[in-house]
Amino acid sequence: MGDVSIGSLMVGNYSGCLCIRASRIWDFYDPRDETKLLHTDLVLIDKEGNSIHAQIYPPITEMFKPLIKEGSVYNISFIQVKKSNRMYKPVKNDIMINFTRWTTVEEVVEVPTAFPVITYSLTPINKLPSHVEDREYFTDVIGTVTGISGVSPVRPRSQQADTLKRTVTIRDARSAVHV
Incomplete structure (x- = not known):
């Protein structure tokens, strides 16, 4: 399993191993051209329940989309950690992850039973x-x-x-x- 948690990430390039579950995945298309994919977004959650927003931009989306399925757990390495977007953040975190062409993704087969599945903050x-x-x-x-x-x-x-x-x-x- 990963050697670092989401809570210990800092802005910069990171080569260590992060064990996460892909809690949510969606595609964001250009509002003026619904055929143009701008990025794929993910909400990732670690075994401690920390969550973070991640984005994958074309052209590398084609490389990662077949590898990552919602609900599955992965070890990821070689990511870029940056300040979170100013608007439309899916989770409360001041940082986010970008996948790069050097990012590696390996599915975890034996997932601990207590690994969280989803993260959310319900509004009444x-x-x-x-x-x-x-x-x-x-x-x-x-x-x-x-x-x-x-x-x-x-x-x-x-x-x-x-x-x-x-x-x-x-x-x-x-x-x-x-x-």
């Missing part, structure tokens, strides 16, 4: 409206989507151009919230 549904304009973090919530409005143009005070928005209604066991 009644607190969602206060997170609408918060762009620092993604928001995790449990509920059922009961309605999605059509797209309409909105001009925020901080911008000079219209932005397309829609209203999403989410319900938990007690109430519905429009965000």
Whole structure:
């Protein structure tokens, strides 16, 4: 297993072995061209429950995407650790990982039973409206989507151009919230 935890990483290039689970994986495409992959994103979690955001940029995404499956555990080495993005962070961590062409990935076959599977920070549904304009973090919530409005143009005070928005209604066991 890895010789370092996520909590001990510091900004810079790192060649040591980090044992992580790929808790979540998704692709981010150019909003203006849905055929252009900008990067693949991952939420990684170590055996201590620490989490970190990772990104893989083209053209090396083709090298790593077949090797990494959501839910599996890996030893990774030769990564770049950098300051986290300013906006839309999936986890609370001041640093993140970039895969490089030198990064190595090896699947761990015998995973300890206590190795965490997921990481999240749930927001109570009644607190969602206060997170609408918060762009620092993604928001995790449990509920059922009961309605999605059509797209309409909105001009925020901080911008000079219209932005397309829609209203999403989410319900938990007690109430519905429009965000």
